[in-house]
Amino acid sequence: KNEVEQSPQNLTAQEGEFITINCSYSVGISALHWLQQHPGGGIVSLFMLSSGKKKHGRLIATINIQEKHSSLHITASHPRDSAVYICAVHFGNEKLTFGTGTRLTIIP
Amino acid sequence: KAGVTQTPRYLIKTRGQQVTLSCSPISGHRSVSWYQQTPGQGLQFLFEYFSETQRNKGNFPGRFSGRQFSNSRSEMNVSTLELGDSALYLCASSLEPGPMYGYTFGSGTRLTVV
Numbered sequence: 001k002n003e004v005e006q007s008p009q010n011l012t013a014q015e016g017e018f019i020t021i022n023c024s025y026s027v028g029i030s031a032l033h034w035l036q037q038h039p040g041g042g043i044v045s046l047f048m049l050s051s052g053k054k055k056h057g058r059l060i061a062t063i064n065i066q067e068k069h070s071s072l073h074i075t076a077s078h079p080r081d082s083a084v085y086i087c088a089v090h091f092g093n094e095k096l097t098f099g100t101g102t103r104l105t106i107i108p
Numbered sequence: 109k110a111g112v113t114q115t116p117r118y119l120i121k122t123r124g125q126q127v128t129l130s131c132s133p134i135s136g137h138r139s140v141s142w143y144q145q146t147p148g149q150g151l152q153f154l155f156e157y158f159s160e161t162q163r164n165k166g167n168f169p170g171r172f173s174g175r176q177f178s179n180s181r182s183e184m185n186v187s188t189l190e191l192g193d194s195a196l197y198l199c200a201s202s203l204e205p206g207p208m209y210g211y212t213f214g215s216g217t218r219l220t221v222v
Contacts, residue, residue, distance in 0.1 A: 029207075030207040030208075031207035031208065033210075033211070035213075040215070041145075041196050041198070041215060041216040041218065042213065042214075042215040042216065043198060043200075043213035043216075044213070045210055045211050045212065045213065048210045050207075086151065088151075090206075090207035092207075094164070095141070095153040095156060095164050095166060096141070096143075096153055096211075097153070098150055098151040098152070099150075100150050101150065101151075
């Protein structure tokens with residue numbers, strides 16, 4: 001069965017801390033997305049990757065194809081980073097399958 | 109450049125009614141996909157359209173349907189609404205279907221069924 005698991009479910013940290021959110025999937029994929037959802041519902045696509053590592057500002061996403069695992073890192077976290085972060089994958093050419101999300105709260 | 113536009117933003121309907129939601133993709137994007145988000149089930153894929161054809165469908169009953177027009181705008185329809193259909197409905201557009209293209213999401217339509 002094609003599954004996506006995220007951890008942790010909830011994460012609370014102090015401003016400035018280094019944040020890591022993890023995503024594991026059950027079988028080989030063709031692409032993985034990291035999404036950010038703020039209260040109110042709108043979703044922003046942060047990264048799409050199929051191998052290696054990508055960086056945008058304070059955000060870094062990595063993927064290890066052999067271990068079927070991806071991580072999203074946030075450096076120098078800020079309260080505005082508080083949101084739900086969702087991992088989503090394409091198993092082959094199939095539709096997106098989503099993880100359950102990680103609710104991140106950054107305390108000033 | 110305008111983003112993905114979903115209308116309406118909020119909707120309240122009564123059980124048994126039907127509802128139509130609209131999604132206008134980014135100009136030039138030809139693929140539109142729809143998702144349902146609930147607290148219990150999270151985000152789930154509903155269907156995907158490309159060139160006015162349904163390309164893929166998720167595990168939802170036949171009460172959920174959709175279509176795409178020649179200008180790539182898409183609508184989804186839910187008939188005989190049930191309380192469990194209360195959810196945030198999101199659409200996303202991409203240049204073309206498939207895993208190699210990124211998605212741009214709309215702000216969603218929050219449907220409440222009473």
